[in-house]
Amino acid sequence: MTTNTTTTPQPQNQMAVSTYQKLRGHLAVLKLDAAAEALPSVLQTAGDEEWSMTQMLEHLLAIEVSATEARRLAGRLRFACLPTPATLDGFDYDAAPGVDRHLIRELGTCAYLESATNVLLIGPPGTGKTHLAVGLARAAVHAGYRTYVTTAADLAARCHKAAIEGRWATCMRFFAGPTLLVIDELGYLPLPAEAASALFQVVAQRYLKTSIVITTNRSVAEWGEVLGDTTVAAAMLDRLLHRSVVLKLDGDSYRLRDHHARSQNQRTATTPTRRTLE
Incomplete structure (x- = not known):
């Protein structure tokens, strides 16, 4: 008797994958690139540490806010x-x-x-x-x-x-x-x-x-x-x-x-040390 080893994805897993893909798509459309990139690790951490949905969302948005502020700062520095x-x-x-x-x-x-x-x-x-x-x-x-x-x-x-x-x-x-x-x-x-x-x-x-x-x-x-x-x-x-x-x-x-200090240091370094004659 031949055993079929091919496993069929469970509906629940299929739904989770679909939801994840939709979420990534929403973040991409909204140009929340940092949040989209961090999403897998945030979901993993949220699952491991049993975060609430509110905690997870706050953490994800905090990552995007930090990235946005960094980009804006870089832009202001370039302009300045x-x-x-x-x-x-x-x-x-x-x-x-x-x-x-x-x-x-x-x-x-x-x-x-x-x-x-x-x-x-x-x-x-x-x-x-x-x-x-x-x-x-x-x-x-x-x-x-x-x-x-x-x-x-x-x-x-x-x-x-x-x-x-x-x-x-x-x-x-x-x-x-x-x-x-x-x-x-x-x-x-x-x-x-x-x-x-x-x-x-x-x-x-x-x-x-x-x-x-x-x-x-x-x-x-x-x-x-x-x-x-x-x-x-x-x-x-x-x-x-x-x-x-x-x-x-x-x-x-x-x-x-600074010039005088460097000159003094150079003079000190190049001045030969005299040996005492015995």
């Missing part, structure tokens, strides 16, 4: 164009004793963005202005705010090119869009004649709506010279300083300190 990996936690306060730690921590909460407060970082080169500006930008990105970092020279060049190409309004909308706009290195390079107008219009569009962080090596009294137009400089400062935090940094350049 952060020039360095600087963070507020990595700032060397010992090298900048005049910087108020409590104030920097408060700015790091991004509460100033809710009131459209501006931040001006003023001081000589190498005192940490760009580090703090990038750190504030990074904190804003991680807090969920749309952020963009540029230099004063690049902003002026982009606005000039947009004006020539008939895209001035589009360019202005771009710089008006981010919740936080960081303008680095104002005063470091000579600006063309039309730069004052471009900077003023960007500041005017954002006035009392969104925040600007500016780093500069020139005092506010010198901005007329920097922009080549004292009237425009005064009008721009009037808007920037109306609601602002001004930090003045001083001290030696950290780049020069």
Whole structure:
């Protein structure tokens, strides 16, 4: 007598497979890719640990939420164009004793963005202005705010090119869009004649709506010279300083300190050791 070893799937198993496939299909249609990928392991864990349907659903959706937040963060970081990996936690306060730690921590909460407060970082080169500006930008990105970092020279060049190409309004909308706009290195390079107008219009569009962080090596009294137009400089400062935090940094350049430290270490390493004659 021949025994038939072929097993026929039970209706209950067929129903479970069909339901699983439908669930995967629903997740795919809704573009919940992370949840769809995690579904087998979540179902296995739910069965092993006897989760309720509510627990399983919460866990599955939590996976999708985490993946969505990670994608959004990556997108904000790409848009921000952060020039360095600087963070507020990595700032060397010992090298900048005049910087108020409590104030920097408060700015790091991004509460100033809710009131459209501006931040001006003023001081000589190498005192940490760009580090703090990038750190504030990074904190804003991680807090969920749309952020963009540029230099004063690049902003002026982009606005000039947009004006020539008939895209001035589009360019202005771009710089008006981010919740936080960081303008680095104002005063470091000579600006063309039309730069004052471009900077003023960007500041005017954002006035009392969104925040600007500016780093500069020139005092506010010198901005007329920097922009080549004292009237425009005064009008721009009037808007920037109306609601602002001004930090003045001083001290030696950290780049020069690092250079001197490396030079000293090299001299120490290459100095021959004298033997005492017996």
